[in-house]
Amino acid sequence: MQRIFILFLLSIAAAWAQTPESPYLQNAQVGDRRAQYYLADTLFSAGEYQHAEDWATKSSAQGDMDALALLAQLKISGTVVAFQKAKSLAEQSVELGSKRGEVILARILTNTQAGKPNYPRAIKLLESASQDIENDSAVDAQMFLGLIYANGVGVAQDNEKATFWFKRSSSLSRSGYAEYWAGMIFLIGEKGFITINKLRALQWLNLSCLEGYDTGCEAFEQLRAPAEQSRK
Numbered sequence: 453m454q455r456i457f458i459l460f461l462l463s464i465a466a467a468w469a470q471t472p473e474s475p476y477l478q479n480a481q482v483g484d485r486r487a488q489y490y491l492a493d494t495l496f497s498a499g500e501y502q503h504a505e506d507w508a509t510k511s512s513a514q515g516d517m518d519a520l521a522l523l524a525q526l527k528i529s530g531t532v533v534a535f536q537k538a539k540s541l542a543e544q545s546v547e548l549g550s551k552r553g554e555v556i557l558a559r560i561l562t563n564t565q566a567g568k569p570n571y572p573r574a575i576k577l578l579e580s581a582s583q584d585i586e587n588d589s590a591v592d593a594q595m596f597l598g599l600i601y602a603n604g605v606g607v608a609q610d611n612e613k614a615t616f617w618f619k620r621s622s623s624l625s626r627s628g629y630a631e632y633w634a635g636m637i638f639l640i641g642e643k644g645f646i647t648i649n650k651l652r653a654l655q656w657l658n659l660s661c662l663e664g665y666d667t668g669c670e671a672f673e674q675l676r677a678p679a680e681q682s683r684k
Contacts, residue, residue, distance in 0.1 A: 480507060485514040492522055501530055517548035524556045528563075535566035546577070551589040554581040558596060562606065565644035571606035582617075585624060594621035595630045602634055602656065603646050615659070628665025631656045635671060650675065 476494065479487035492507035505526050511519035520541050527538035539560045545553025558574040558581075560566045578600075581593035598617035601610045614634075621630035635657035641648040654675055660668025 480510075483514075485511045485516045485519070488514075489516050489519040489522065492519065496522060496526065496529075501526055515548075517545045517550035518552050520545035520548070521550045521553035521556050524553065524560070528556075528560065533565065535560060535563065539566060551581045551584055551587045551593070554578065555589050555592045555596060558593075559645075562600065563642075563644040569606055571600070575600065575607070582620070591621050591624045591630075594618075594624070595633060598630060599634055599637060599646070602638075602652065605646075618656075618659075622663065626665065628660040628663030628668050631660035631663060632665050632668035632671065635660060635668065639671075639675065 476487045476491040480491045488507045488511035492504045492511060495501075495504035495507065505523065508519045508522045508526065512523055524538040524541035524545065527534045527541065539557070542553050542557035542560055546557055554577040558577040561570045561574040561577075563569070575597065578593045578597045581587070581589050582597060584590055594617045598614045598621065600607060601617065602614035603609070618630040618634060622628055635653045635655070637646055638649045638653035638656065654672065657668050657672035657675060661672045
């Protein structure tokens with residue numbers, strides 16, 4: 453039921469983003485590149501990838517650095533993944549100073565589907581993006597840094613560093629959220645980056661719960677129950 457409700461909300465967001473009442477649509481239609489980017493980002497968040505790409509393309513054509521980063525993200529978010537094209541777009545956005553671009557490029561550099569990973573550069577990019585806490589990308593940068601250290605592939609596994617970065621990320625969003633996100637990634641895996649590991653999923657979901665994130669508690673209990681039953 454929760455998933456259906458979330459999908460319902462996302463469909464509303466996508467529809468609203470393209471109505472006259474949208475704070476971005478009118479300005480986007482007359483060529484405001486930032487409005488076009490914000491509209492594209494809203495559509496991307498709602499899962500409307502094709503419409504998001506259309507607006508991001510218009511914005512990036514006018515030189516918007518974050519729109520280039522969004523286009524890169526779209527290339528690795530759809531059913532047909534194009535890492536090399538995504539990397540080129542992300543590199544362009546980073547050259548122009550996009551913090552979102554730094555996060556997306558780091559994601560590409562740590563995924564084996566894009567070629568040989570470059571963890572040192574990825575970490576450097578994420579550390580840079582994490583410093584600008586006024587930028588929304590800082591939350592993602594800190595969260596992703598935590599995940600790199602929690603994963604322990606390409607760098608030594610370091611739960612202390614992972615916890616440090618997760619807590620920093622959660623302090624900018626909601627307490628326990630970054631740990632919940634990490635737990636769910638370990639639960640479902642991410643091709644080319646993280647293999648499924650239910651023990652680590654339990655570890656981070658438990659910490660999310662201890663931090664007071666209710667959804668983390670629910671996910672932890674759902675995952676723990678079958679494990680406990682199998683031991684009986």
